[in-house]
Amino acid sequence: MDAIKGFIDLFADPRLFFTISVVALVLIVWKREAWASNSWGWGMMVFLAIFFAFGLTDENFNKIITKPDNVPIVALIFLLVFFTWYSVREGVRNDQRIAAGKEPIEKEEEDRVWTWPDLVYTELIAMVVCMVILIVWSIGLEAPIEQPANNANTPNPSKAPWYFLGLQEMLVYYDPWLAGVVLPSLIIVGLMAIPYVDKNPKGNGYYTFVERKAEIVIFLFGFIILWNSLIVLGTFLRGPNWNFFGPFEYWDVHKLEALTSVQLSDYIWVRGLGMALPENPLVRESFGILLTLVYVFVLPVALAKKGLSRYYEKLGPTRFYVTVTLFLAMLSLPVKMLLRWLFNLKYVVSIPEYFFNI
Amino acid sequence: MADTKTIEPKAPALVRAWDWITETQIWTSIFRHTAPINDRNRVLVMLSNVFLHMHPVRLRKSGVRLRYTWCMGGISFFLFLVLTFTGLLLMFYYRPTLEYAYSDIVGLREHVPLGIMREMHRWGAHAMVITVWLHMFRVFMTGSYKPPREFNWNVGVIMLVLTLLLSFTGYLLPWDQLAIWAITVGSNMARATPFLGHEGPGFQLMRLGDVQLVHAADDARFALLGGTLVGEGALLRFYVLHCVALPLVIGFLMAVHFWRVRKDGGISGPL
Numbered sequence A: 001m002d003a004i005k006g007f008i009d010l011f012a013d014p015r016l017f018f019t020i021s022v023v024a025l026v027l028i029v030w031k032r033e034a035w036a037s038n039s040w041g042w043g044m045m046v047f048l049a050i051f052f053a054f055g056l057t058d059e060n061f062n063k064i065i066t067k068p069d070n071v072p073i074v075a076l077i078f079l080l081v082f083f084t085w086y087s088v089r090e091g092v093r094n095d096q097r098i099a100a101g102k103e104p105i106e107k108e109e110e111d112r113v114w115t116w117p118d119l120v121y122t123e124l125i126a127m128v129v130c131m132v133i134l135i136v137w138s139i140g141l142e143a144p145i146e147q148p149a150n151n152a153n154t155p156n157p158s159k160a161p162w163y164f165l166g167l168q169e170m171l172v173y174y175d176p177w178l179a180g181v182v183l184p185s186l187i188i189v190g191l192m193a194i195p196y197v198d199k200n201p202k203g204n205g206y207y208t209f210v211e212r213k214a215e216i217v218i219f220l221f222g223f224i225i226l227w228n229s230l231i232v233l234g235t236f237l238r239g240p241n242w243n244f245f246g247p248f249e250y251w252d253v254h255k256l257e258a259l260t261s262v263q264l265s266d267y268i269w270v271r272g273l274g275m276a277l278p279e280n281p282l283v284r285e286s287f288g289i290l291l292t293l294v295y296v297f298v299l300p301v302a303l304a305k306k307g308l309s310r311y312y313e314k315l316g317p318t319r320f321y322v323t324v325t326l327f328l329a330m331l332s333l334p335v336k337m338l339l340r341w342l343f344n345l346k347y348v349v350s351i352p353e354y355f356f357n358i
Numbered sequence B: 001m002a003d004t005k006t007i008e009p010k011a012p013a014l015v016r017a018w019d020w021i022t023e024t025q026i027w028t029s030i031f032r033h034t035a036p037i038n039d040r041n042r043v044l045v046m047l048s049n050v051f052l053h054m055h056p057v058r059l060r061k062s063g064v065r066l067r068y069t070w071c072m073g074g075i076s077f078f079l080f081l082v083l084t085f086t087g088l089l090l091m092f093y094y095r096p097t098l099e100y101a102y103s104d105i106v107g108l109r110e111h112v113p114l115g116i117m118r119e120m121h122r123w124g125a126h127a128m129v130i131t132v133w134l135h136m137f138r139v140f141m142t143g144s145y146k147p148p149r150e151f152n153w154n155v156g157v158i159m160l161v162l163t164l165l166l167s168f169t170g171y172l173l174p175w176d177q178l179a180i181w182a183i184t185v186g187s188n189m190a191r192a193t194p195f196l197g198h199e200g201p202g203f204q205l206m207r208l209g210d211v212q213l214v215h216a217a218d219d220a221r222f223a224l225l226g227g228t229l230v231g232e233g234a235l236l237r238f239y240v241l242h243c244v245a246l247p248l249v250i251g252f253l254m255a256v257h258f259w260r261v262r263k264d265g266g267i268s269g270p271l
C-alpha cells in the first residue's frame, strides 16, 4: 500500500504532473479514434472513481478531498474528463461520417421539433434533476464556517477561492503584476478575441476535430491544462508555504524545499562573463530586456515569415499578429515553468527597485 | 318501439372537475387557450406565456438534444435563479458588519432547524462556476462562437467574469478565517497592478510634482477593499456588489444573451 502511495506521490510532483497532463492531451488528440471508444470513456470514469475511493481510505488524501470547498473540484475532475472524452468522441464520429461522404449528425437532425413538448419537458426534467442533486448535496455536506476572521492570524497555506488557484499557482513562476493582473486580463481578451481571429468557416454548429485541428488543440491546452489542471494542482497538491505535497503526504509545515533560484543577469554577468553585476539596472538587465522584446515583438514577425507563414496568409496581418501575440503570452507560462525546472531560473528581467520582474 | 335514448357514459369525476376548472373565468383569464395538445396551441403557448416566450416555437432537433448542448447554458441559468432565491432568503438573516456578519452565519446554522439555504447557496454557487465553464467548453467544441454568434460569445465571456466575481465577493461574507484570507490572497494581486498598485511596476511614475499619487492608502487595492486591509470597508463593498450590483448586471446580460441566441438564428447547427 505504502509503496503504491509513494509511487503516486512521486507522479504528483508539479513537474511530472504538468508533463503528464500535457502528454495525456497530446495522446488524446493524436490517438483520438481510440480515445473516442466507450471503453476509454467509461474506463476513465471507473478509474477515477476507484482512485478517489482509494484516496478516501488514506488519512491525508481524505483530508484534502473531503474539505467541503474542495468537493466541487472532485466533481469538476470527473466532469472535465467526461466532457473532454465526450466532445472529442462526437467530433471523431462526425469526422468519420464526413470522411465517408456523409453529413455530420447535426445536419441529419435539422428538422424542426415543437418546443412544447420536446424542449420544455427536457428543461423541466433537467431542472428537477439539478434541484434533487443540489438538495441532496446540501443535506449531505454542511457549508464550512471556520474561526472568526482575524487579521493577525494568517493560516498556512492561505489559498484563494478554488477557481482562482490556477492564477495563484502562476505566482510560483510570475510576479503578481503578471500572474494576477496582466495575464488574467489577457485571458479575458484572448477569449473575447477568439471569434474574431478564427476565420475558419468550417465546423460551425457541429462537433468536429479534423476541420478545426489548431483551434481545438490550442483551446484544450489553455482550458484543460493551463486553467483546470493548475487548479487541481493548486488545490490538492499545494500545502503549507505553497510547498508541493503528494496527495498521500502529510502537510508538514516544516517541510523544507531547496530553493535555488538564479536570475538571468546572474547567469550572464557572473557565471557567463565572470564579472560583477553592473550597478545600473538597465545595463544589468539588458540581456533579459532584449530577450523579452525579442519574444514579444520579433518572434511574431519571424513566425509570420517562416514557420507560420501559411497562417499569416490565411489570416492577414492584423488577425495574425493578435493571435500570435496572445498565443505567445499563453505559451510564456509553460516556457517560464520549463526555465525554472531546468535551470532554476527565477527572473528573466529582475528590477526589484521598480517592482518590475518578468 | 318507443324511442330509446342512449345515455352517454359520464366522464370520471376528476376529468369533470378538470373540465370545470379550466372553463371558469379565472382559469381562462390566466391561460388564453387550451393545453398545447395540438399544433395551433403549441404555437400559442410559446407566444402568450411570458416565461416561455424566450423560446422559439419550433427548433432544430439537434438543438434540443443533450448530446449537443449538454443543457449547460440552461442549467447555469437555473442555478442563477436558485441562487437569487436562496440569496434573498439569506439576506433576511445576515447583516454585513464586523459585529454581526460571523455570528449571523453561525446563528443561521444553530437557530434554523433543518436549514439548508446556506448550503444550497454555497454549493449552487460552486456548481454554477463549473456549469458556466462547461457551457463555454461545449460552445467552443461545437464552433458555436463563429459568425453570426461572435457577439453572443463575448456577452458570455463577460458573464463568465461576472460569475467568478459574484462567487469571489460572496466568499467574503461569512467573515471567517477562510473568507478573509481567501479574499486577502486574491486582492493582494491588485497591489501589483501596473501604475495603479503601490507595488506595481511604474507606480513611481504616477506623481504630480512632488505628490505621490499611488501609495498603500490610494491604489487599486484600496479601491477594491475600501481600506488597506480586508476589513469593514471591504465587507460592505463586497456585500453591495454581491447582493445588488453584480446580480443586476449579470441578469441584464442574460436577457441580452438569450435574446441574441434567438436573433442569431437559434441554437447553432450546420449551415
Ligand code: HEM
Binding pocket: B069, B071, B072, B073, B074, B076, B077, B080, B132, B135, B136, B139, B142, B144, B145, B149, B152, B153, B154, B155, B156, B157, B159, B160, B163, B254, B257, B261, B266, B267, B268, B269
Ligand atoms: C452566466 C452564464 C451563462 C448562461 C446562464 C448562459 C445561458 C445560455 C443558454 C441557455 C444558451 C442556449 C443554449 C445552451 O443552453 O447551450 C446559451 C447559448 C450560448 N452561450 Fe451562453 N450562457 C452563459 C455563459 C456563456 C459563456 C461563458 C459563453 C462563452 C464564452 C457563452 C456563449 C454562448 C453562445 C455563443 C451561445 C449560442 C450557442 C449556440 O447557438 O449553439 N455563454 N447560453
